[in-house]
Amino acid sequence: MPTIKVITFDLDNTLWDVQRVMIKAEQHLRSWLTAEVPEVVAHYSGEALRDLRTTVLAEHPNLVHDLSKLRREVIYQAIRRCGYGRIEAGTRADAAFAEFYEARHRVEYFEGALETLATLAENYLLGALTNGNADFKKLQLDRFFSFGVSSADVGVGKPAPDMFINALNRADALAVEAIHVGDHLIDDIQGAATVGMHTIWVNLKDQPLMPDTINPSATVSRISDVPASVVAIEQTP
Ligand SMILES: [Mg+2]
Known part of the structure; x- marks a missing residue:
């Protein structure tokens, strides 16, 4: 034995249930972006962000094992593509990710x-x-x-x-x-x-x-x- x-x-x-918590965390991220970096929300629908995620993942396949870094990178790239410089985009991406990460832990x-x-x-x-x-x-x-x-x-x-x-x-x-x-x-x-x-x-x-x-x-x-x-x-x- x-x-x-x-x-x-x-x-x-x-x-x-991770889907449940993710839906809410994504919504929270989107409303934060709407207030703080509205260009991203204007240029990127949820689907466009998923496409960008696919692009980022194709360039950095190892990120599939680190979903935090992957998400932060997708947000960063979206902000960059809206015309922000590296430093400004980095700061905002960090702040956006922090918001998402908090919400991602509101599990039931x-x-x-x-x-x-x-x-x-x-x-x-x-x-x-x-x-x-x-x-x-x-x-x-x-x-x-x-x-x-x-x-x-x-x-x-x-x-x-x-x-x-x-x-x-x-x-x-x-x-x-x-x-x-x-x-x-x-x-x-x-x-x-x-x-x-x-x-x-x-x-x-x-x-x-x-x-x-x-x-x-x-x-x-x-x-x-x-x-x-x-x-x-x-x-x-
Ligand atoms: Mg599981």
Whole structure:
């Protein structure tokens, strides 16, 4: 029977609905730009900004692992293309990004998420493992998480083994002593399973197992069922 030492959690769409928070953060950014750099809003619709993001990403493909830098760069380029000089555009892009980043952290946790983390933190080392740019410390989740691993720091995102190995090193744990919890079948479940970790698939929307070659150690439809799944994994012969 495995002894579990560490449990890592994906953040976006595992602990909160990221689309919901992003829509609001984008709206907040747009109203800030409307007041502070109105030329950008006049010249760039939401779609035009997405096109610019594609252009920036084509020029700097590595930024896909660092969504904060990518977004700041897109804002900067938009401001530059509205005729601002480098320094002025840089200052405004920093301010705009800061506004966005604050709003991006106004998350609404899934029911039971914080209680579940609190329960698990009593008995296990917990870590955050994200490809996104949510900062667990900014969310005061360092009450529960002892460490965090982000794709921006590692230079590559899940499902790359580097992310999971980095987490295991941080926890000084073997893969068999670790469980990763996440919503994404490839990035979270397949990625963690590849390095030998146990996995709990958070399937809140009742999605089918696709592809069916992926076998999570356990599946939950509510985050509050994770502790019971951890116990079940520990009791597996
Ligand atoms: Mg996720």
